[in-house]
Amino acid sequence: MYKIFLTFLTTIMLTANVSQRSIVPVQAVIDHIENKKGKIYLGVYSSSEDYMDTEKAIVKKIVSVEKQQSVTIDLGDLPPGKYAVVVFLDTNNNGVLDTNVFGIPKEKYGFSGTIKPMFRAPNFEEAAVSISETKKTIAVRLN
Numbered sequence: 001m002y003k004i005f006l007t008f009l010t011t012i013m014l015t016a017n018v019s020q021r022s023i024v025p026v027q028a029v030i031d032h033i034e035n036k037k038g039k040i041y042l043g044v045y046s047s048s049e050d051y052m053d054t055e056k057a058i059v060k061k062i063v064s065v066e067k068q069q070s071v072t073i074d075l076g077d078l079p080p081g082k083y084a085v086v087v088f089l090d091t092n093n094n095g096v097l098d099t100n101v102f103g104i105p106k107e108k109y110g111f112s113g114t115i116k117p118m119f120r121a122p123n124f125e126e127a128a129v130s131i132s133e134t135k136k137t138i139a140v141r142l143n
Contacts, residue, residue, distance in 0.1 A: 023077040024136050028085055030110065031070035032142040038091040038107075039064050044075055045084045048124035052086065065089070075138070084127035085112040087140050108142040116143075 030040055043057035050056035059075050088097040088109040098106045115126040129138055 023079050024131065024133055026075040026078045026083075026131055026136050026138065028073045028075055028087075028112075028138045028140055029070060030073065030087055030140050030142065032110075033065055033068050033070060033089060033108070034142075035067045035069065036089060036091055036108065037066045038089050039093060040071060040073070041088050041090055041095075041097075042073060043086045044078075045086070045124065046081060051084055051124040051127075052121070057086075058083075078131060080130075080132045082128040082130055083112070083138065084122075084124050084129070085138050085140055086127070087111070087142065089142060110140040110142040112138045112140050 028042060028044075030042075033040075040061070040063045042059070042061040042063070043054055044059035045051045045056070046058050050058075054060070059078075061073055061075070063071060063073055065071055086109075088105070089107055090096070091107055092098065097109060100106055111122050111127040112129045113122060113127040115122055117126065129135075131138070
């Protein structure tokens, strides 16, 4: 009976240890704020099916900024994988990304990833970056 209990206890401890290693603390660094004042709206997505649907973002953050060049935002603990981050700077505090009559944003916005299409938002694969136990920071440059 004692051996069965020890085996059970060891299994639980090993399982807990594995699950602790399978998540990492992740941060997003948003730069090119250009000393503007307002709120950064940020969404993190883990799949192309949910991408750009604010209700399906796995992390949502709203962070006030005032006369800063950049800000670092804690995204919490996430399992290693591919994630896309979408950000905009709401300078008039109305909670939406304002656009002109042609749909072109009037406020600063940005996406993770290195591919920046000229006339459209990047899709999930273009915006996705890999997070691992060694890479824990996602960079987003506002345009």
